[in-house]
Amino acid sequence: MAELGANTVAGGVTLTGNSxxxxxxxxxxxxxxxxxxxxxxxxxxNGQLNTVHGPASGQCVAGSLTPPPMDxxxxxxxxxxxxxxxxxxxxxDFDLDAGSGPLGQNPTxxxxxxxxxxxxxGNVTCLQVNRRVAxxxxxxxxxxxxxxxxxxxxx
Numbered sequence: 001m002a003e004l005g006a007n008t009v010a011g012g013v014t015l016t017g018n019s020x021x022x023x024x025x026x027x028x029x030x031x032x033x034x035x036x037x038x039x040x041x042x043x044x045x046n047g048q049l050n051t052v053h054g055p056a057s058g059q060c061v062a063g064s065l066t067p068p069p070m071d072x073x074x075x076x077x078x079x080x081x082x083x084x085x086x087x088x089x090x091x092x093d094f095d096l097d098a099g100s101g102p103l104g105q106n107p108t109x110x111x112x113x114x115x116x117x118x119x120x121x122g123n124v125t126c127l128q129v130n131r132r133v134a135x136x137x138x139x140x141x142x143x144x145x146x147x148x149x150x151x152x153x154x155x
Contacts, residue, residue, distance in 0.1 A: 036060035073098050073134035098124040119144040
């Protein structure tokens with residue numbers, strides 16, 4: 001994988017025949033042509049446009065670069081949220097579907113957690129994905145939990 005980001009290139013840039021993770025060509029000033037062909041997948045600009053003073057061609061024509069990848073986590077990818085999609089048996093039932101931009105910006109989604117007799121559901125406001133581990137944070141919008149005087153005093 002090649003990354004060319006936030007550079008000023010006096011000549012042209014050519015990306016041809018690359019495979020694997022997408023090649024990143026983002027936020028550059030390129031004085032010559034920008035040419036991309038036969039890359040699988042298409043190169044990406046990660047949402048940071050390049051300034052190209054020469055012609056752009058092939059997979060690098062303005063507007064044809066692959067959008068940046070999105071961080072996403074979920075238990076069951078299709079249908080409405082439902083309890084039991086994921087579980088720690090006898091402890092928690094939960095489901096979630098959350099996503100954000102590639103740098104964690106604009107996190108969105110919903111979650112459900114239940115450990116009887118407690119039930120929580122809410123909106124995701126924070127998402128961090130690191131390989132196969134996701135951490136979420138959010139605002140609880142509905143709950144069956146009513147704190148006791150003891151719970152309030154311990155805080």
